[in-house]
Amino acid sequence: MSERKVLNKYYPPDFDPAKIPKLKLPKDRQYVVRLMAPFNMRCKTCGEYIYKGKKFNARKETVMNELYMGLPIFRFYIKCTRCLAEITFKTDPENTDYAMEHGATRNFQAEKLLEEEEKKITKDREEEELNNPMKVLENRTRDSKMEMEVLENLQELKELNQRQASVDFEGMLGTYKELEQREKEREKEDDERETQEMLERALVKRLRDSDSDSDQESESSSRPKKPSTDRPTDILTTDRLADTQGLSVRGVKKAKVESWERSVGGLGGGGALGTLVVRKKPATSVPIPDTTVTPAGSNTQTVSKAAAIVPTEATKPITAQNGSSSLSLLGAYSDSDDSNNSE
Template identity: 50%
Template structure:
């Protein structure tokens, strides 16, 4: 597929480029370029401020008889946006910057000028020391004198601190040893752990010294609630066999004692032995409560009366 727009042109076989007439142009002619203001500036005629980055249609030309290490230097011409005064500036490849020439003043130049002055003085002093050995000797003597003065002032401050404070810093620094401090701390913790273990008495559960204490609630049951049978009246002759003066005594009636119910509270975590003992103790209690206690008392009374008869 052929190209839509052909860029190459046809050259006939008898084409001779030397026969083409040349235009005679000026050696240093100007070109119109589009650029932005490289720095903030102020017009000298009307005082208009031109900020950095404002776009202009500028004229560009080469600076004659001025280069830096083979690099060309260019000059630009712009016009003020208010009074149309022409402003010119050129490139500065040595400092990678631009330099204002005419028509305006650059803002914020004080800091730049101070830095340039400091660099210039430092360069001049270095060149003077390199070319003048006596100047180098004087500078070294002055530096040594300044160092001695600083050491003397430092020693005076140390003496003043020693008089005001009684702390011996050298001894403190000698005693301070991070490794020893860490070792001592570990030993102290180990001793504390051993003392704590010795202070605690660990008793084995197999030993018979462990006791489970249960809380008991004692309640008195009235005789009307139990409903016992009538008590048996014992003849006075059976009780007073060996006593002659007992015939006048009133008949003795034996009554049963009030029943006492014991309700032990279950322990929070009873062992197997404790549970079996509790079951063994609870069994007679339940049997005793199931049967009325009065029958057993009557049987005992009847036996005693038969024996006496």
């Protein structure tokens, strides 16, 4: 097992290397090598993009009849990863780069083209200055002018940087924060003042309303109260008092007729009917009015009739023993007055 690891092998004394047969191979023989794409390219067949650094199993061969300063040039064959189309490129030792041959187009050649253009301009300028001394002077003058412009621009940039360096950004930020804080405090004070003014106006209005209410109450209390005539028989009591004070019989009759019309007209209403109809009380004796004829002009019969018909506060019979109502009594009373007047 250890023999396979030895570095030196045994050659017998009669070994002659010239007797070993040589293997004859063609000069354009191809070898399979593993390489990476040297630049970005795009396949012409399917348009697939192949980025720089992608690995391929490529075939390598030596380009016949092409040398650069004794250095051979190699060609590589790869296949597209999508359509398996063949793409070839070769080495370019003159520019230390690779050159695309066919099957794809190289991408992002702007930098390379710019460098080639600069090299071409420099070469043409050197050739022109070699044969024309005036051209050399013009080129030097142009170069010196360009250098002065570059120096001026550089000086301006330095001054600008110095001005910006002298600015205190921290101080500016602090001042801005102070101004912002003052503005917020001022707005807060304004809001508080407006709120206070609104509260004061509301308080004044409330005081005014309370004063007006108290004035109205005092006026209402100072006004005299009118006597209420809720009961229909109150006016009859008033008429009786007027008769006792010596009023004429005709005026008493007119007041009685008006009271009768007022009471009859109120029968249709629920409120007036509710005041007339009361709960039935035990039957009481009703005095029979005196029908004796007295001389005209005497008030004795009228007063006695009024006293017999109009009930007092102590005795208010609504229905008599024989079932007659207060309205029938009032009607009989009015009829009796008419008969007395006719006599």
